[in-house]
Amino acid sequence: MSDMPPLMPTYARADLAFERGQGAYLFTADGRRYLDFGSGIAVTGLGHAHPHLVAALTAQAAKVWHVSNIYRIPEQERLARRLVDASFADTVFFGNSGAEAIECGIKMVRKYHDATGHPERYRIITFEGAFHGRTLATISAGKQPKHVAGFDPLVDGFDQVPFNDGNALRAAIGRETAAILVEPVQGESGIRSADPRFLQELRRTADEFGLLLFYDEVQTGMGRTGKLFAHEWSGAKPDVMAVAKALGGGVPVGACLATAAAAQGMTAGTHGSTFGGNPLAMAAANAVLDVMLADGFLESVQKHARLLRTRLDDLARRHPKVIAEVRGQGLLLGLRLVPPANEMIEKLRGAGLLTIPAGDNVVRILPPLIVGEAEIDEAIRILDGVCAELGA
Ligand SMILES: *Cc1c(COP(=O)(O)O)cnc(C)c1O
Secondary structure: OOOOOOOOOOOOOOOOOOOOEEEEEEEEEOEEEEEEOOOOHHHOOOOOOOOHHHHHHHHHHHHOOOOOOOHHHHHHHHHHHHHOOOOOEEEEEEEEHHHHHHHHHHHHHHHHHHHHHOOOEEEEEEEEEOOOOOOOOHHHHHHHHHOOOOOOOOOOOOEEEOOHHHHHHHHHOOOOOEEEEEEEEEEEOEEEEEHHHHHHHHHHHHHHOOOOEEEEOOOOOOOOOOOOOOOHOOOOOEEEEOOOHHHHOOOOOOOEOOOOOOOOOOOOOOOOOOOOOEEEEEOOOOOOOHHHOOOOOHHHHHHHHHHHHHHHHHHHHOOOOOOOEEEEEEEEEEEEEEHHHHHHHHHHHHHOOOOEEEEEOOEEEEEOOOOOOHHHHHHHHHHHOOOOOOOO
């Protein structure tokens, strides 16, 4: 017990710390520079120290940080209006993380069926490989063995079926089924994309059986795939959607978006969050939207995503003994490796390039959305060198 460090050791951390960031780069206190193609796991979508975000947050910090949701918060009303205008949704709840956004959605789904005369409908269908967060309800939804071990009893009400399998999904629907919860691209389990036709099928199935379609866009949302939300590529709209990660650009903000019908049970007193949507967090998220909704921003993300994908495909062709597959969408990319992914991630870090591990022996590549051609060239040079070393 005396070996227990003051910082609870729930993370296997690299022995590396950063002092500051600038754009796509992070710097250590002793001046070493790293190209950040992990973005704090898809959080710093606009890179580090973006001047517009720094200005917005600094200005808000001098005014007011927190007041509580027992008062009106104009910055929150403004952000909700902008998210509604930019999406399928009619209404938004703000929290502080992805798991909380999912939790709000889970509660909303149950409340919807209760409010519409079907309190027996509370079960949510999720998919193998899913990741929805680390709270008790969200690990119960994701059902990943390494996340649930030792935490029994889990929260009841989640049924899991294989990803991209419409028949298994239909077979799992029963009289207690309330909703389908799905990531348009599974991030943590290795950048596995839902087939666009699968999302369209989920929409039809949800309509046929009176279920709500609930997207987890915590990682895929906020421009990561080149659209504001990844499901836009499929045209299949949800009833409920969780976003977080890049929404605050690094300030903790999560949001649960919903149609008016789906949210009809969420009346005063049904849900809450002390910090959720406070003025400081809202200033950050409104500033993120200023940048992401500006003309040409998402087109630029798509252009650089195509460039990076072309270079990675070329790299994979030249190093077949190292890279088995390039996958993903936009700037949410994965290299499925032949040698252990962690070996490559360590070597890349040693050479000044930061990436993120994912399931299925995948190296996740998540550059900031502001990435430029020169940074893509630099990353490919480093990857090329490490591939040559690993393939030798
Ligand atoms: C990161 C993530 C979450 C959990 O978000 P937290 O902010 O860590 O609670 C949920 N779903 C997906 C798809 C994620 O990538």
